[in-house]
Amino acid sequence: MDGPWPAPAAPGPFHATVEVPGSKSETNRALLLAALADAPSTITGALEARDTVLMRAALEAMGVRITGEGSTLHVEPPARLHAATEPVDCGLAGTVMRFVPPLAALTGGRTRFVGDPVASERPLAPVLDGLRQLGCRVNGEAIPCTVDAPEALGGPHVEVDASASSQFVSGLLLVGARLPQGLDLHHVGTGGVPSRPHIEMTLEMLRSRGVRADWSGPASWRVEPGGVRALDQRIEPDLTSASVFLAAAALSGGSVTVPGWPGRTTQGGDAIREVLTRMGAEVALDGDALTVRGTGTLNGLDVDLHASSELTPVVAALCLFADGVSTIRGVAHIRGHETDRLAALEAELARVGGSVEQTEDGLRITGTGLAAEGLHPAALLSYADHRMVHAEALVGLLVDGCTVDDVACTSKTINNFDTLWSDMLDGER
Ligand SMILES: O=C(O)C1=C[C@@H](OP(=O)(O)O)[C@@H](O)[C@H](O)C1
Ligand SMILES: C=C(OP(=O)(O)O)C(=O)O
Secondary structure, eight states: OOSEOOOOOOOSEEEEOOOBBBBBBHHHHHHHHHHHHHHHHEEEOOOOSSSHHHHHHHHHHHEEEEEEESSSSEEEOOOOOOOOOOOOOOTTTTTHHHHHHHHHHSSEEEEEEEEOOGGGGGGOOHHHHHHHHHHHHEEEESSSSEEESSSSSOOOOEEOOOOOTTHHHHHHHHGGEEEEEEEEEEEEOOOOOOOSHHHHHHHHHTTTTTTTTEETTTTTEOOOOOOOOOOEEEOOHHHHHHHHHHHHHHHHHSEEEEOOOOOSOOOOGGGGGHHHHTTEEEEETTTTTEEEEESSSSSSOEEOOOGGGHHHHEEEEEEESSSSOOOOOOOOOGGGGGSSHHHHHHHHHHHOOOOEOOHHHHHEEEEOOTTTTTTOEEEEETOOOOOHHHHHHHHHHHHHOOOEEEEGGGGOTTHHHHHHHHHTTTTTT
């Protein structure tokens, strides 16, 4: 789209079903584990968006053959992964910049990693330090950097400070079975490790492929050495992506249904159900169809999103229109997400007249209620962050006349966000 995106106002209550694309986190883990597996495998329901396209390109550059378009991918691992001859583009994808360098450590060669200009601001040093402890020579502390892998890696003991991202843990665990003595990984930071469900997702996906991997203490993990079995996997819809559509129902007074909601999941985004329920929306899971209905009431809340911090932008937008003061806690580390999300949310919600302040580990937001009284339209900035656009699309529903400078950055995790959004608003009345 040329020029800013006019964020559509809610046309009154609407009823829509939204097919949400596959989970970014599961797709990129499934691709990487398929690349390490003992035989070919097929991934269905895969996300096709910038983060997964980058993962696919990185693996192909290391000798993996991936065929198929859209959401079905067939992955053939090579007899041995080789170092990529050209720099691997990580874009702004945490799952590429934190998961692929450990994979490169298995190649015995040299791999260079590059990315978007702002990628160099995202924390990466702990994972690179972990690779040094395994015997790699690493040049750089962030993107761009180069990993020089030895013929034989060391281990198993590795210590990292993972208080800035659970992905440091997941990236190392994913390759742990391929280390000669497995991996004994220990978090040594003073802060806790965020996004625990994402670590569970990593462990569960390893175990379903025959790898023995588990917690060995409150902040430590053990992966036994051994093979990775090929597994055909169906990817769940991305529940964090789903949250923006479900939140639209809570704000509009209509309803949104997301089919394919898993009965049991390791996706942190599942927590949106509890958040919306606490705020006063009706949330119903009927078989695998999750429906959220707006009730005309939106209560402020005090919520700790440490385990599901990806939800912060959407929850912050909801809190802007809730009754009373809301507090979001436990998310200091999202200052290192695609952008400093606490600063960006404070600035952009204030731009429409919202009363928002950063705290040490989150946000305090004084809501206007669903009448959005005192708010006014504004030209909102996206900071190249897909989830800032999600928050701003929600703001635009109730503050008529807002624009967003770069809706295209939503392609990080949803290829056609603006179409899905307007189709949803065109739903039945
Ligand atoms: O492993 C993963 O797939 C992810 C882990 C989380 O990262 P952090 O622990 O850095 O928050 C999450 O926010 C990110 O979107 C995806
Ligand atoms: C933090 C996020 O992404 P990444 O995987 O790039 O860290 C996110 O999608 O909210």
